[in-house]
Amino acid sequence: MKPLSDMLVVVVALQHFFFLVLEMFLWTRPIGLRIFRNTPEQAGTMRILAANQGLYNGFLAAGLVWSLTVASPLFAFDIKMFFLGCVVVAALYGGYSVSRRILLIQGLPALVALAVTIALANPYIDADCCAPAPATTVLR
Numbered sequence: 001m002k003p004l005s006d007m008l009v010v011v012v013a014l015q016h017f018f019f020l021v022l023e024m025f026l027w028t029r030p031i032g033l034r035i036f037r038n039t040p041e042q043a044g045t046m047r048i049l050a051a052n053q054g055l056y057n058g059f060l061a062a063g064l065v066w067s068l069t070v071a072s073p074l075f076a077f078d079i080k081m082f083f084l085g086c087v088v089v090a091a092l093y094g095g096y097s098v099s100r101r102i103l104l105i106q107g108l109p110a111l112v113a114l115a116v117t118i119a120l121a122n123p124y125i126d127a128d129c130c131a132p133a134p135a136t137t138v139l140r
Contacts, residue, residue, distance in 0.1 A: 008113035009064050016061035023054025084114040
């Protein structure tokens with residue numbers, strides 16, 4: 001379970017690091033113009049907004065990488081769910097407000113990673129997750 005889920009999370013994280021580079025550093029370069037279908041004039045006008053958007057994509061990537069480094073499987077699962085959910089919501093909004101291509105490029109990989117992680121994991125039952133807390137006595 002974990003290797004497949006982690007591999008899909010890595011794919012989504014790498015996508016968002018790539019988006020960070022594209023939007024922050026390559027927005028006005030030929031590759032950025034071609035990918036985002038902008039003219040140099042349009043790209044120049046939107047350069048600051050694109051860099052800001054790229055930074056947010058970097059935060060999503062960092063959160064996804066963080067989910068792979070947490071020792072507690074339960075906490076790692078929660079972090080994965082949160083950041084993959086954020087990516088799906090961002091893709092839905094981008095698909096609605098900008099281009100349906102965003103749903104396919106950004107949303108589909110995140111949705112697959114989210115579905116696989118949920119389908120293959122039950123962090124509340126996993127044996128390697130957590131032992132039940134010891135019973136405590138209450139002194140009166």
